[in-house]
Amino acid sequence: MRLVYINPNSTASMTAGIAQVARQAMPGAEITALTNADGPPAIEGPEDGDAAVPGVLRLVRGVQGADAIVIACFDDTGLAEAQAAASCPVLGIGQSSYLMALMLGRRFSVVTSLPVSIPVIEGNIAAMGFAGACASVRASGLPVLEIDEGSPATRATLATEICRARDEDGAGAVILGCAGMAPLQGDLQARTGVQLIDGVSAAAWLAQAAAGYVALAS
CATH class of the missing domain: 3.40.50.12500 (Rossmann fold)
Structure with a gap:
């Protein structure tokens, strides 16, 4: 299973921590973690979230071959828009x-x-x-x-x-x-x-379930 985590903020150290936790939670999966270089350094409130959404959607649209995508901000920044744009299940850590x-x-x-x-x-x-x-x-x-x-x-x-x-x-x-x-x-x-x-670990397990169900139903 291939999971792609998208960090909506631009702080690479946070992306690295997210990837480490996800790999520990799901060691058999191929985990890729992406940083939104166009986002704010941190998402603290709705204005930061709104500023991050365009970059998140660009990253989502660029993902290929993933079984599921995880939006790795607890505010679930851009989750509904990402779900509409993606061809695979998209979950938020919140x-x-x-x-x-x-x-x-x-x-x-x-x-x-x-x-x-x-x-x-x-x-x-x-x-x-x-x-x-x-x-x-x-x-x-x-x-x-x-x-x-x-x-x-x-x-x-x-x-x-x-x-x-x-x-x-x-x-x-x-x-x-x-x-x-x-x-x-x-x-x-x-x-x-x-x-x-x-939520990073919870999303890994639920993404596996969602991706497995999609495969079963197809």
């Missing part, structure tokens, strides 16, 4: 996280980066019909590029917010609401003991 939480039977919270991202995420959750399963969407107060660096202070802040989602909001699972958090999942799981869902 979408995949919510679906995985529901498959696990867990009421979920999302821990994301900055408060400006909360309305976008809440809107996506509502539009997909998952609002009833969502306990909360919390901002860590950390910028995306700071999360990507993964410093000890960043990890401690995220762990604290994850525990608050469990203890204060009653979350049975916490979704890591930024692609830059995906490489930190193992450490954060060990620190908190909370069931964590990272």
Whole structure:
């Protein structure tokens, strides 16, 4: 199976982290990760998302021979447009996280980066019909590029917010609401003991299912 991950922002280090997590999740797959060189360095709010969409669509239209494409921004930047433009299944890491939480039977919270991202995420959750399963969407107060660096202070802040989602909001699972958090999942799981869902890995498994179903039905 060939999966193509598209990072809607222009930060290559984040793309590398996404690729590493995807390959660990699906070692038998051929994973390609692309960076949107025309996008902003980070997607923090709707304006950044809108600015990233044209570059995302150019990358989607250039993909050939993929079994599935994953939009690797938690806001699912340009997901609907990418699905309309592609000839294979296209998933978002936000979408995949919510679906995985529901498959696990867990009421979920999302821990994301900055408060400006909360309305976008809440809107996506509502539009997909998952609002009833969502306990909360919390901002860590950390910028995306700071999360990507993964410093000890960043990890401690995220762990604290994850525990608050469990203890204060009653979350049975916490979704890591930024692609830059995906490489930190193992450490954060060990620190908190909370069931964590990272969308990069969830998307790999769901993309395999979608691609397999398309092949079966064709």
